[in-house]
Amino acid sequence: MAEVADLLTTPLFDLHNELGAKMVPFAGYAMPVQYPLGVLKEHLFTRESAGLFDVSHMGQAWLVGPDHATTAAALETLVPSNMEELKPGKQRYTVLLNDNGCIIDDLMVSRPLAAEDDGRLMLVVNAACKDNDYKIIAAALPENVKLEIVEDRALIALQGPKAAEVMALHAPEAAEMGFMEARPLEFDGISIIASRSGYTGEDGYEISVPAGAAEAVAKALLADERVEAIGLGARDSLRLEAGLCLYGHDIDENTTPVEGNITFCMQKRRKEAGDFPGGERVLKQLAEGTENLRVGLLLDGRAPAREGADIRVPGTEEIIGRVTSGGFGPTLGAPVAMGYVPSKLAAIGTELEILVRGRALAAKVAEMPFVAQRYYRKPK
Amino acid sequence: MSTYFTKDHEWLKVEGDVATVGITDFAQNQLGDVVYVELPENGKSVSQDDEVAVVESVKAASEVYAPVDGEIVEGNELLVDEPAKVNEAPEGAAWFFKIKLSNAAQLKDLMSEADYKAFVATL
Numbered sequence A: 001m002a003e004v005a006d007l008l009t010t011p012l013f014d015l016h017n018e019l020g021a022k023m024v025p026f027a028g029y030a031m032p033v034q035y036p037l038g039v040l041k042e043h044l045f046t047r048e049s050a051g052l053f054d055v056s057h058m059g060q061a062w063l064v065g066p067d068h069a070t071t072a073a074a075l076e077t078l079v080p081s082n083m084e085e086l087k088p089g090k091q092r093y094t095v096l097l098n099d100n101g102c103i104i105d106d107l108m109v110s111r112p113l114a115a116e117d118d119g120r121l122m123l124v125v126n127a128a129c130k131d132n133d134y135k136i137i138a139a140a141l142p143e144n145v146k147l148e149i150v151e152d153r154a155l156i157a158l159q160g161p162k163a164a165e166v167m168a169l170h171a172p173e174a175a176e177m178g179f180m181e182a183r184p185l186e187f188d189g190i191s192i193i194a195s196r197s198g199y200t201g202e203d204g205y206e207i208s209v210p211a212g213a214a215e216a217v218a219k220a221l222l223a224d225e226r227v228e229a230i231g232l233g234a235r236d237s238l239r240l241e242a243g244l245c246l247y248g249h250d251i252d253e254n255t256t257p258v259e260g261n262i263t264f265c266m267q268k269r270r271k272e273a274g275d276f277p278g279g280e281r282v283l284k285q286l287a288e289g290t291e292n293l294r295v296g297l298l299l300d301g302r303a304p305a306r307e308g309a310d311i312r313v314p315g316t317e318e319i320i321g322r323v324t325s326g327g328f329g330p331t332l333g334a335p336v337a338m339g340y341v342p343s344k345l346a347a348i349g350t351e352l353e354i355l356v357r358g359r360a361l362a363a364k365v366a367e368m369p370f371v372a373q374r375y376y377r378k379p380k
Numbered sequence B: 001m002s003t004y005f006t007k008d009h010e011w012l013k014v015e016g017d018v019a020t021v022g023i024t025d026f027a028q029n030q031l032g033d034v035v036y037v038e039l040p041e042n043g044k045s046v047s048q049d050d051e052v053a054v055v056e057s058v059k060a061a062s063e064v065y066a067p068v069d070g071e072i073v074e075g076n077e078l079l080v081d082e083p084a085k086v087n088e089a090p091e092g093a094a095w096f097f098k099i100k101l102s103n104a105a106q107l108k109d110l111m112s113e114a115d116y117k118a119f120v121a122t123l
Helices: A001-004 A013-018 A039-048 A066-074 A127-140 A162-172 A172-176 A211-222 A232-241 A269-274 A280-289 B025-031 B104-109 B115-122
Strands: A022-026 A029-034 A051-053 A059-064 A091-097 A104-110 A120-125 A146-150 A153-159 A181-185 A190-195 A204-210 A227-229 A290-299 A310-312 A320-328 A334-342 A351-356 A359-366 B001-007 B010-015 B018-023 B032-037 B053-058 B061-065 B070-075 B096-103
Touching: A001 A066, A013 A029, A013 A162, A013 B001, A029 A232, A029 B032, A039 A051, A039 A227, A039 A232, A051 A211, A059 A066, A059 A127, A091 A127, A091 B025, A104 A127, A120 A127, A127 A146, A153 A162, A162 A172, A162 A204, A162 A211, A172 A181, A190 A211, A204 A211, A204 B115, A211 A227, A211 B025, A232 A334, A269 A280, A290 A320, A290 A351, A320 A351, A334 A351, B018 B032, B096 B104
Parallel strands: A051 A227
Antiparallel strands: A022 A029, A051 A153, A059 A120, A059 A146, A091 A104, A104 A120, A153 A204, A181 A190, A190 A204, A290 A334, A290 A359, A310 A320, A310 A351, A320 A334, A351 A359, B001 B010, B010 B018, B018 B096, B032 B053, B053 B061, B070 B096
8 A cells, every 4th residue: 555655643553554454545534444453353453352453643732821710711712612611630622613603622521639740631633634623723722722733642542341440451541440430640650631531422531642652652552451542443443332423424514403303412501601702593593493404314225325325205206405424233133324304304213214224224313322331430 | 067267256146047146255345244235136247347236345335247258147145134144155155146148258368266366376
């Protein structure tokens, strides 16, 4: 694969090759799409045990201001989430919006635990969007808040029901973290920043590691028989079963958080005020509904419906919607998809047809996630 | 019985005027775990390079082409219930369809096993 030579690499590139990964171009990086285990087994292994994912291609950055209120207020001008009330050591999912209230990118924001880090927020953004995101964020910041792009750290995800017990062997304090908490930890003496979150619907962590220590951390985790390296192929089927959006496919610069059915990222104060880009339009949609809505789709039979497949109402010819992500769900043992349909056809159980190679496959609007999420909630 | 191969990574075993067609071990390895197979209808007339069957992995769908002109006489129903057989026995039990040749002269332009191995080595 000649073009791989021109691509950017992550600090784990040599390890991927050592592990026998099939490398493909993704968002300008040479990334492992699968290892010798194969997509299906990698997917199932993650749901049964724990999978290690290199997500170092994603963008890591800090917003740095004089105090939390100032930094949070600066970020709030770009996103519809309540950042002001994000507590120390907590993480939140949000979206960058354009003036139409449509989604420029989706991202994770964490507020450090330590008092001396007050005024700092850590951002993790999509690889394919990061340059544009940084440009937009930097342009919107007041003088006393700076964007610091992190170029010297890897990002490793450890996901699955056994992630916590494996992680605890190297970083005992990780066990005390609840879902959507973030904190600095020592991992076998290496300083890392861990968040208890991910993109599979399973319990697990995303770990920001100094680039030079990334291979040591990955190898320490992979040495455990409960952990296997997992490629982007299974990452996609895992997130699809978990009902999680893939930016650029399920949400993009033509969809709002309301159409994308991710209004959980908008907290009460922001939803009432509408003080964010495209706020007027988004508030109107919240009150009156939208023409189209992202829904989950389950198909009869085994044939998968993939991105781009047309959707119609049985007995009619008119195309009323489109699949934005679809494939075979290994845990479900059946095809799963998500896509946009008119809101009046978005009720759970609505019967639809998806056109695959000229054939109409029976499908129903279905509850998401398709596979129950198993995040770790701390006992109160 | 003669065996032929195509650049689309299909094999044909010809007995009399009927060819049994499947995908090669190289092809199944490239595809990864097969989760769905769609077969052509019996009695369908097809031309060389027509898309006649579909094989899907978790990641993607790929076409299986008619390697020669002819009429589909049988599809391998085993693959409908057990698509994973394509990974286990691609050049044996997991054949896709049988085609009755209408232009046997096309066979001479296909590859021998040795030619196919040399072709795969260049990929």
